Amino acid sequence: MAGEGGALSFSAASVVEDVLQQHGTRLGVVDLDSRRAEEAASRRYEAAGWLRKTIGVLAAKDLPAEPSEEEFRLGLRSGIILCNALNKVQTGAVPKVVESPCDAALIPEGAALSAFQYFENVRNFLVGVQEMGIPTFEASDLEQGGKSARVVNSVLALKSYSEWKQAGGNGVWKFGGNVKPTAPAKSFVRKNSEPFTNSLSRNMSAYEKHLNTLSADVDPSKMVTGSLSMLVRAVLSDKKPEEVPGLVESVLSKVVDAFENRISGHYDMTNKFSTHSAPLDKKAEAKSTRVYKKEESYEKCHVPTEEMRSKILKQQALFDQQQHDIQDLKQTLHIAKAGMHSMQREFHEEFNTLGVHIHGLAHAASGYHKVLQENRKLYNQVQDLKGSIRVYCRVRPFLSGQSNFLSSVDSLEEGTISINTSSKHGNSRKSFSFNKVYGPSATQAEVFSDMQPLIRSVLDGYNVCIFAYGQTGSGKTYTMTGPRDLTEQSKGVNYRALSDLFLLAEQRKDTFCYNVAVQMIEIYNEQVRDLLVSDGSNKRLEIRNSSQTGLNVPDANLVPVASTSDVIYLMNLGHRNRAVGATALNDRSSRSHSCLTVHVQGKDLTSGKVLRGCMHLVDLAGSERVDKSEVRGDRLKEAQHINRSLSALGDVIASLAQKNPHVPYRNSKLTQLLQDSLGGQAKTLMFVHISPEPDAVGETISTLKFAERVATVELGAARVNKDSSDVKELKEQVVTMHFLQQ
């Protein structure tokens, strides 16, 4: 909406003047015309001269010193000279003068550059002078056919104002000369300086003020230009008194017509400028909430149509809604930002706390690993002090139906067994010492409790050998495996050891990753065979000590296991494959050594270090004398092999116990197989089995002698240290370590 349409851009006086001029022309007052022309030219020259002087001849090069009406109009048409002159009088009155067409930032499509330029500068000039109370003119006065006299008037008024200002600006300046009060409420708005609506608002109030001034303070006769007075006089001078009323009526009627025409023409022009100006001022409209208020006041003055009013109201409602939405969004954004900041703060705090905790934990973990390592060493030392070779004796109970028999065992103490060797020559007893003696009533759990500590050693990377030694039928298989019908209570040490091993491995899973695999080997007649075969193959295997893999029989099946049930399955398979032959002494008698080897590989999850340990669970063949077993031929050969290998085992263990420099491992397949687990850091545990029947006393004595030979040296050392302060101290440390480990 253009401001130009907001006010009348012409005055009643100008209309009257026009009508009178037409009359004058028709009346053919030649003298008057020439006088008027002279006077107009003189005033135009005065105005041009002042403009040239004010802004400089060079800047005013488009305006001749004595311009014709056309030259004057063309010279000022761009508005540049006018604006520059106004700025000289009132600095900053036109903030931006468009000097060349390209200065016009936004030129409406289809509008001629010069027209737009003219409009912008001229409009700004008109706004400027209007604000100063100086008479304005119509923008169209600078167009062809326009009234340049009004432009002259405005310039001369500006000149007068300038002179008044230069003279000190005393009193109230009033343009008392040829003031032609053209519409002071020009709706032209300054461009580039502020939204047109503001100017419009200001213009409207100025217009109202001016109207008031016109009606109240100013004598109408003074407001009429000199030319108008002259015209009136010229028109009426030669008229008879009776002709005057008719003439006045005619003139007034024409004035009214002309006025109406101008109004309608004026509104047309307003609409045209509205269309052109709207895009330029859209930004300003959007930015300012005051726009609609100004428009409203403008509309009050110009009686807008219903359609326009409703359109404005709709726009205002839409604008209000958008403002409201923007406020809501701002609020939401503000809350979200605050939330983000608070979350960031919390995150940083938590992160820092976490860092501190992790640091502490890492420190504790490294300390914990050192403790664990130390613990392993100390634990092993304790086991050593207990004896790296331990011998336990177990007396089998009488079998069913033998309850009336007199036992060959005379007495049992914690570590000593006395055998009644009564004969026809008299009563005598023979005592044997071991680490511990289990009587006939000892349970499987009790027997296992003594070997249980060694399971932990296996997981710590040490090798362990557990033997079941004794004559046929003395209970070796019972101790190692259990009876045929297994129950939870009757399970042998093999099952219990493996259960414990898996349990401990599970407990350590946060620090170690364990892999467990088993092999099952049989040594029969000094031949090594794999018991974990499902195809019945009977291939002879070689023993090749490999320190890298820890496998002494690399060709035997090595089966990974993850639970006790896996191991039970494999043990059953091995037992089925084991060479079992009936003898006169025991229908399950085995004439081979069976060895279940459990290989354990543990990786330290922190250091990556790998520990390897293995446990040999050996069920030795019966140790009975050949002559008693009533065997001949192959059976005799089997028995001889068994006895030789058991003797070789005794020699090796005795050598180790006596710390002999030479240990005769190579005298049998059995000792070769177990070489890595006999001696050094390895622990050896032998369960010696005794039958209580009196008729087996000879065998019993010979078995006990064999076992005692192995045990004696070790027992001597162990007994010396048993209650020493070293052991006590170490035991305490281990208890502490164990507590820490929990």
Ligand SMILES: Nc1ncnc2c1ncn2[C@@H]1O[C@H](COP(=O)(O)OP(=O)(O)OP(=O)(O)O)[C@@H](O)[C@H]1O
């Ligand atoms: N501690 C015990 N309690 C109850 N019964 C037992 C005990 N020890 C052994 N037996 C029983 O004695 C018999 C012989 O035991 P076992 O087979 O274990 O002897 P062995 O020494 O392994 O014989 P072989 O050398 O022929 O294999 C079995 O019937 C077994 O159940």
